[in-house]
Amino acid sequence: MKIIHTADWQLGKPFGRFAPNVRAALTEARLDAIDQIGKVAIADGAGHVLVAGDVFDNVDPGDRIVMQAMSRMERAPVTWWLMPGNHDHARAGGLWSRARARAPSNVRIVDTPEPVEMAENAWLLPAPLEHRTTVADPTSAMVNMITPPGALRIGLAHGSITEFGATGESSNLIPPDRARSAGLDYLALGDWHGFLTVGDRTAYSGTPEVDRFGREEAGACISASVRSGDAPVLQRTETGRYRWLSRQWDLENTGDLERETAALRAEARLSDVLLSLRLSGVVSLSDRVAMTSAIEDRLAHELRHLDLDAQGLSARPTPEDIARIDVQGALASATDSLRVRAEAGGPDAELAGAALERLYVEAMRLDAEMAR
Template sequence: MATCKIIHTADWQLGKPFGRFPAEVSAALSEARLDAIDRLSAVASDQGASHVVVAGDVFDNVDPGDRIVMQALSRMDRANVTWWLMPGNHDHARPGGLWSRVRRVAPARVRVVDTPEAVELESNAWLLPAPLEHRKTASDPTAAMVDMPTPPGAIRIGLAHGSITEFGAAGESANLIPPDRAKSAGLDYLALGDWHGYLTVGDRTAYSGTPETDRFGRDEPGSCISVEVRQGDVPTLERVDTGRYRWFSRRWEVSGVEDLRRKVEDLRSDARLSDVLLSLKLSGVANLAERVAISSELDDKVAHELRHLDVDTSGLVARPRPEDVARIDVQGALAAAAVSLQARAEAGGPDAGVAAAALERLYVEVMRRGAEVVA
C-alpha cells in the first residue's frame, strides 16, 4: 500500500499588522509568525515528513512587502523539506501579482501551486490544489478536484481554502466546500485552511489551524497536523502544537487582591506569562481598599508580567465600608462629597456605578497624596 507523510498547515498570514496592540506587542506577534516556519521545519524533521503543504493564506495580504517574503523564503530554504504554497483568500492569485514575484525568487525547495492542476509530490503521491483567484467566490473552489487526473493507484491529496458548507447558511458565505468532497473526488486526504483552529470533518478531511493563534476566543496553542496518508485507507492524523503565544479569555470573580493572585498563579501553571495575551473580565464585590489594591496589582505587576493585558473591571463592584470613607481624611466640600458619593453608591440607583467610581477615584487620590507627604 502506497503511503506519504506530510505536514499540513495553513493560515500563516505573514505580515499581519496586529494594529490594535502597542508597537512592541504587534512586532513580537508578527515576528512569531515567521518563527513558526522554523517550528514547522522541526516538526517535519521529527515526524519524518518530506513535504509541508500550506492550505492558503501564507501571507496576510497580496502585498506583504519584500522583507516578509524574503524572510519567509530564506527560513523555508534552510529546512530539508519541500514546501507547497497555495494562495488563499487573503493572498489570492492574480496575474503578475504576489505569487508571480514569489515564484521568481523562491528557492528550489519552495513550490507555488497557484493553478488548479494535479502536481506530483513524490512517486505515487499527487497534490490536487484549489487556489483562490479572488478573495471571495460564490463557486466551490474544490469542484475541479473531481476530474483532476492522477495515475491509477496513486495517493490523492486535496489542498483547499474555504468553509465547509454547514459552517454558514448558503448564500451568506463565500468559498464554500461540500463536506463530502474527499469522497466525491476520490481523495485520500483533504487538507483545508481558513478555519483558524484544529478541526476534523469526517475521517479524511481536516483543518490544521494556524501555527500561531491570532485572536482571543481560542485557548489552544497554534498547531499543525502530521498526516500519514495511505492510498485507499483512512489517514492517520496527529495534531502537533507549534504556537508560542497563548491568547486566553478569562472571567474571574474576585473579592480581594489575594483572590486575584491565586487566579494568576493558576494561569501561570497553564503557560509562561510572558507568552500570554489575556482578555480579562473581573466581577464580584470588594470593599473600596481591596478594589483599589486589585487595580494596582493588575496595573503595576500583572500587566508587566504578561505579553499583553486587556482588562474590564466594570463588573467588580466597590462597596465602601465606613472605615474606607474614614480614611479619606478630607474636610469641607470634599468631605461632604465623600459622604454623598457613599450614599449614592449604596443606594443602588441609576448613578450608583458612577458614584462608586468617583468615590474610588477620590480615595486613590487622597491615598496617593498621603504617600507623597510621608515620602
C-alpha cells in the same frame, strides 16, 4: 507517505490595535512558526509541507515578509507547497509571480488548479483561489483531475465546509463529502483557524500561531500519515508561541485575586500570554484599589498584552474605607454624598463609585507623600 499540513500563516498581519512592541513580537512569531513547522517535519520524517492557503495576510505583504518566509523555508530540508487562499489570492503579475521569482528550489507554488506529482506515486490536487471570494466550489475541479491508478491523491483547498451553517450565498464553500466524491486519500483544508476534522479524510489544520482571542489552544500543524485506500492517521502538533486567553474572574477579596493570578502563572508563561480579562464582584473600596493596582502595575507588565475590563468589579465602601480618606469640611460632605449615591445603585452609582475611588486613591497618595 508522511506530510505536514498547515495553513493560515497570514504573514504580514498588521495587528494594528496593539502597541508597537507587541505588534513587532507578534509579527516575528508568525515567521518563527515556519521554523517550528520545519522542525516538526524533520522530527516526523515528513518530506513535504502543504500550506492550504493564506500564506500571507494580503496580496502585498512587502518584500521583507516575502524574503523572510522564503529564507526560513529554504533552511529546512523539505519541500514546501504554497497555495493562494482568500487573503493572498492569485492574480496575474501579482504576489505569487514575485514570490515565485524569489522562491528557493525547495519551495513550490501551486497557483493553478492542476494535479502535480509530489513524489513517486503521490499527487497533489490543489484548488487555489483566484479571487478573495467566489460563490463557486473551489474544489469541484478535483473530481475530474486524473492521476495514475493506485496513486495517492491529496487535495489542498481553502474555504468553508457547507455544514458550518453557511448559506447558499456564502463564499468559497466546499461540500463535506468532497474527499469521497473526488477519490481523495486526504483533503487538507485552510480557512478555519482551529483544528477540526470533517469525516475521516478531511481536516483543517488551524493556524500555526494563534492571532485572536477566542482560541485558547496554542497554534499547531497536522502531521499526517497518508496511505492509499486507508483513512489517514492525523496528529496535531503545537507550533505556536503565544497564547490568547480570555478569563473572567469573580472576586470577593484580594485573596481571590492572588489565587487566580497563581493559576494563570501555572498555566502558561506570562510573557507569552495575551490576556482579555473581565473582573466582576463586589468588594471593599480598599480591596478594589489594591486589586486594580496589582493588575495594572504588576500583572500587566508580566504579560505580553492585557485587555482589562474592571467595570464589573464594584466597590462597596466600608466605614474603614471612608475613615481612611480622613477629610473635613466640604470635602467630607462630598465624600459622604458620593458614598450614599454609590450604595443606592441609581443611574449615577457607577460614576459616584468611580469618583469616590479616585478620592480614596488621592488620599492614600497624599498620606504616602507626607510620611516620607
